[in-house]
Amino acid sequence: MVDSVFIGLSIITVGSAILSLESRELLYGGIALAISMLGIAGYFIILDAPFVAMFQIAVYVGAVAVLIIFTVMLVRAPNTVTKKETRKRKIAGILLGLGFLVMAGSILGNSTVTQLKFNENAPVFDVQAIGKGLLTYYSPVLIVLALTLASAVIGALALARREDIEERNEPTN
Amino acid sequence: MGSLTPDFRFGNFVGSIVWLVFVVLALVTLLILPIIFFVLFYVPLPEVDGEVLTPYLFFSMMVDPSRTLPVVQFFIHTDLFRAAIFPGFGFAALIAAATIFIERKLLAKMQLRVGPLYAGKVEGIFQLLADGLKLLTKEIIVPSGSDKPIFWLAPIMFVSTAAAVVALIPVADGWVVADVSVGLIAAFAILGFFPLIALLFSWSSNSKYPFIGGLRALHQMIAFEIPFFLSALPVVILSSSLNLTEIARSQNLFMNIFILPINAFVFFISSLAELERIPFDLPEAESEIVAGWLTETTGMLYGLIQLGSYLKLYALAGLFVVLFLGGWSGPQIFPPELIPGAHDSNLPLLQMLALDGLYNPVTVNSIFWFMIKTIIVILLMLIIRGINPRIRIDILLHTGWYKLIVLTFINLFIVLMLIYGGVIGPGGLISIR
């Protein structure tokens, strides 16, 4: 049962990952990326990490995908299959990708990792365990992370802000 | 002074009715019965009277009605039934339909009108059916230059996403389609799909007004998502669980709304904004941007989005009830047996009428109280629509980003104070469990 779900998820994830890079329209690429993220969330659910899966959906589909699609609509790229994408570069890219795949795959296949098995009886970590970890040992990291996020949002706002509009709007308010 | 059209012939009229009957009969024998048989071969069937029911024996229920009870009992506990009929889509769609009708009648009453009146003799109760049929037969106009796949898929996505939220809402103990351990987060994660759908649909219809409407929908939903999350946070602290069933069960002593009134208010306001209902129906403000992101919808596409938004209404009302109004808890008012003494008697008909083996007083009571509370919340949402004008986008954003977020924090700190002061929470004066 799980295996068929796994194969289906794999097809969806890898297929839409390829589509997100190769689709003709950038918007479809964005949608495909969101579907790929959903597929990854599906893997998380299979791996007994529902909290992370929901977090993934909320962040990637609810925020990142919206941001990306919004940017795609905003920049209105004329034609996304750019002329500068030469054949040589493409072949090199495919070779590089395949090379990495073969190399890492063969290393993985010959390593002892293949002998590792999931422990069926291992305890499943629920939200409490994660929360405890976040708030005790990793609490400084959490704070730093919060600061990072805040500064990133502020930075993005500062970057995308338009000065001319701000100046004009202030007197009317 | 109505009169019939000049080319009316009584013979034609009778002929058309006869033809209709014939067509229906032919369809039933040639299509519907084979399909039922075909389905029955693949559906696992229960054991009745000591033998496994086969598709051929299935129709013996027609002769012996008492055999239906075990079958019904079997089907009621299958996942398919739960997802499609009772706590899931069918039930929610029924409530959505009832909500649309009640909304129209209530608003009409408030506005000194009569509302739907003619369809279905009694106060127009079949108006929705008539509207649905009309929408079904309407031509679907796809604007030229639109992005066709997204344009067709988005309404369907809208309905299915709304149904996914509905699937998370428990109506009684154990009566929920998907009992996820992180149900609350799941609900919020799925609600995050809606801005994406609205944005994609508005973009795909290749028109200016929908695009402005889509942007407004995006702004509005993102601005209200944060107070929406935050207002549910103290509930999680109080019940120390993310599972919706657990949250509802933890309120058997008192409802959360007594301790979290401000958060309940914020949640209610945010869910109104999330639902795009008046006073927050800016994405569909017809006097500014025609119909917002729904401008180019026609026929059943519009119907689907309407259905989806009312499903969402039910889902959010249910969520409100689960989070703040104690879910299904309430005094037991249903008797232990539907007809006293039916269980012991051996009359099959009496047993069937008393729904012996099916009737569970606790569950029925839970569903009853849940429904009562949900209906009250829905009515409140409907009345709000009657008395309010639409507000402006900048006021809305200001409300969402500044006022509501601050309000949620006030109540969050109160709850924390109570917990650390040892009044509530684990080991407190008032034990929740």
Place this chain on the structure above:
Amino acid sequence: MNQPTDFLYIAIILISIGIYGLVVKRNALRLIFSIELIANAVNLALIAFSRMLPSPEGQIFVLFSIAISAAEVAVGLGIIIVAYRFYKDIDITEYKNLKN
């Protein structure tokens, strides 16, 4: 039944797709897509190991990782919008004189 290696293979496939995108694509948004794919593949591997060990640290790391990549996307998209406003294009080969 699935084994940890299955998930790791999927992660490797996703990473190689990401590498391919990074090398071939000249569209700034597609580059961001590639980066996101690689980040997600790593998350997948982390969760798989966390399930295998079993240890909650893997999930905690993934939460951090997701948050950081969200921040990164926000800034990246901001830069793309600014660059688009200057160059009227999102092709990175056009961005020759970002220095001034």
Place this chain on the structure above:
Amino acid sequence: MDKNSTKTTQENEISLKEEDSNYPLSNTLLTSINSNFGDNAKIVYKKEYRSKIMVKPENLVETALFLRNNHGFDHVESASGTDYPADNEIELNYHLGSYSNIDYYPYIVILSTRVNRDDPKSNSLINIFPSVEYHERETYEMLGVYFLGHPRNERFILPEDWADIPPLRKDFRIKGR
């Protein structure tokens, strides 16, 4: 009929010398007009709360300016024109009213001028009364009077493909009439 009408306006002229105590407002206003402009501004008639002043096209702007600055006539209720084909003239009427001078609330001065019908051109009052903008634009398309200094002498109310003579001229006939 056209001859008749032109005669009437001249017959109805009222001389200012004739003392009339019934209309005190008219008297003060018209006296001050008369003392400032003399023969350049003819008084066509005066009634209670109404009076009509006929000026030459070149004096239009200064009369309007005088009325605005000295008597508080600050807006235009309507600006219109009447076509007199017999005289080969078009009469322009500005109905000036006052919101700032409480004495002149009920009063309306009809400032009027006559321009040549063949090449109607007149100075625009838009710099004196901003409220005249759409009225003059309407007069332009309805009677064909070109207003010098008006920023938009162009189509306003008529259909976009209007290709006939201006419709309020007397030689434009409604079909079938």
Place this chain on the structure above:
Amino acid sequence: MNTATGYIKALQSGTKHVVMKRFTFRYPQEKLKFVGDGYQFDPKKGVGIAGIRGRHILFHDKCTGCQLCAIACEGIAEAITMVKVDEQWKQNKKSIMPQIDYGKCVFCGLCVDACPFYALYMTDDFELSSYTKSHLIYTPAQLAVKPKYDGEVEIKIGKRGAYHGR
């Protein structure tokens, strides 16, 4: 605080109306009761008698075929044309009578004001719809028929608000 009271008042005002009487006038089932028998005119006094201005009624025994109604209508709607009738009347030598096209008529009633012989009045009947335009042209014979109209509903003001009732 002002905001809260304003909002509560609005809420109260809205909910109060749920129990008020419906004001809607259900047209085909109920019909309005009108004043009098329709608009009539007394040429001697020169004043009309109030009434609804529905379709006309023509008294053949009084019509002289003077065309005054047609002249009055000429600048307004051009709905009235004079047609020849087969009947012979002493006062109507030319035997012409008005024929009214209700596709054009604006129901201003100035033709009634123009008739000096008490021949043309207006009635209560306003339900004139038909399937074709030609059915809207009423000949003098059709105009002579007095229509039957039974409206009995009018606005009543009760304790629970105004409503349309008998």
Place this chain on the structure above:
Amino acid sequence: MSNIEEKISEAKKLALQITRETEEDRLMTLSVGPQHPGSGHFRFVIKVDGDYIVYVDPDPGYVHRGHEKMCEYRNHFQNIPHLERPVIHDSCNITYSYSLAVEDLVGITVPRRGQFIRALASELSRLSYTLYWLAIYGIFLGHSTMFMWPAGDRELLIDLLERLTGARITNAFSIPGGVRCDIPNNFKEKCLAQVNYFEKRLKEYEDIFFNNPLLRQRTEGVGILTKEDAIKLGVTGSVLRASGVPFDVRKVEPYDVYNEIDFQVQYMKTCDSFARAYVPLLDMRESCHIIRQLIDKMPESGDVREKLQFNIKSSPGETYKRVESGRGALGYHVVSDGSPKPYRVKASVGSFRNLLALPFLLTGSKLGDMPAIYWSLNYWPVEADR
């Protein structure tokens, strides 16, 4: 203080500058009307920059029928049914001032009872128009109840008008020489009962609409037309009174019997959209008051109409008469050459004069304020086009 020329030129300069330097994706041109649900028979082209309107160009004329030209082909009585077409809801007022002008030209006075009935019809008609306007203002701001209530209560007044004049909207009631017919039996009691009930309803309107905090947020401080600007733009009616100028033709230049009636001119000094919406409500209260006085002071019997020939010839000359309609001062400039037909008729209508304030107020405001500003100007497109 802000100077209007400066403001206009500034806005135009800004618009020009923006149009010049714009990339195509900055400004979005929206056509509001004629098929837009928030416009009526009217269109204005707006350009929005984000949420801000930077350029407005009104384009009326969709329902232009050339009434002024048509009037030259018909005699004074035949003009009456035509002249009321532009505002059929306010038909008693729009024919009122034409009747006054013709009476002035012919040189007659209306019998006293006729004057009272005419003023009564005018007040009822004004109430009915204002309610219609208010209903649309409600639905423009998304308040569906405020659409249904005034539209329903308008029935009370239409019922009275129907009893009085014989038609529900196109009344053709005020004619040169008086009114068409005397009031029917029991009219006074009926009128008093319904008007009193209606006045009670106005309080409910205030509760649910005008005092609703959401509406206040939406309209207060929006579209400010200061007193100086209002005077310079020459606006009229409720728009002018909302800007703090107590100008009402009924008071400043009383026609017919209005000098015997005791009433106040209602005006507000906040100059914003809310004031423009609230002044009509105050006016409606005052109208109810006036109606009660009119019924009280009306002579018990007497003529209602000065008998005039159908083809009455007016004396040569010209006149300008105005009344206070639902949309402000409504004047008719009638030139006569002695024939039964007028030589020239010019209508100076409130809607056309208020139109000038539309681009002035909309430029620089938000898109969400557009309905709140546009409909508060009391602009009736059909009347402006004539």
